[in-house]
Amino acid sequence: MIKEVIVVEGRDDITAVKKAVDAEVIAVGGFGINKKVIDKIKEAQKRKGVIVFTDPDFAGEKIRRIIIKRVPGVKHAYISREEGTKDDDIGVENASVESIRRALENAKCKLTEKREEFTxxxxxxxxxxxxxxxxxxxxxxxxxxxxxxxxxxxxxxxxxxxxxxxxxxxxxxxxxxxxx
Known part of the structure; x- marks a missing residue:
């Protein structure tokens, strides 16, 4: 299991990341990123660390900058535009399992045993x-x-x-x- 919490843009990105790795994933809901979401990311950063994994487009970079400004010390995962493009649609949800894993490895994610404190x-x-x-x-x-x-x-x-x-x-x- 990946120790850090992965922050993505939307639900389809969550699905793609969870197909590739075992991790906790938070979706910011696109440009709708609000104080409540930022607070959740801050808490995740404090407790586990965060990897920001947004789409390789203008909107993804803008969301990444918003998070960087408000949550210091996050790690970053990137895919290329080619890896994230399918039928003129750009996004993490279009990347292959291999591309997602490689991006997270390059972000220097840490692996940890899955914790089962609560049932x-x-x-x-x-x-x-x-x-x-x-x-x-x-x-x-x-x-x-x-x-x-x-x-x-x-x-x-x-x-x-x-x-x-x-x-x-x-x-x-x-x-x-x-x-x-």
Missing amino acids: SRDMIYFKLSGHNDSKERREMLGKELGIGYGNASQFLSRLNSFGITKEEFIKGIKRIDKEK
């Missing part, structure tokens, strides 16, 4: 999955821990890959239980 059993026990208010609880806890909102599967993945400790998790649960 789906924890999600159910702490009412983050399978309960009427699970979505709201994940939203609140995600904000508290700085990992953002995700469906149950995404949230579990973030808990493990962002290096959240049991202690941080329990403190967060207690705070959201007080608020409710």
Whole structure:
């Protein structure tokens, strides 16, 4: 598993990267990059490190510059325009598995053992999955821990890959239980 969190532009990029490597991936949503997304990237940088992997076009470079300005110390992965072009469409989502792996290797990504601190059993026990208010609880806890909102599967993945400790998790649960 790649230690760093990979930041891409959109959902199709997430799919392409996850076909190539085992990693946590955040999509910025194109030019819609906002404070909430920047805060999530900052938290990922603090906990795990970040690799910015945007499209080899004007928009991708503009998004990369926005992130560089607000989140110091990120690493960068690049593909060429040729590697990312398919039918006049340019993007990471068009790159081959080999091109994506090579770009991430060139970014000097670190490999780590996949962490399984939290399980789906924890999600159910702490009412983050399978309960009427699970979505709201994940939203609140995600904000508290700085990992953002995700469906149950995404949230579990973030808990493990962002290096959240049991202690941080329990403190967060207690705070959201007080608020409710």
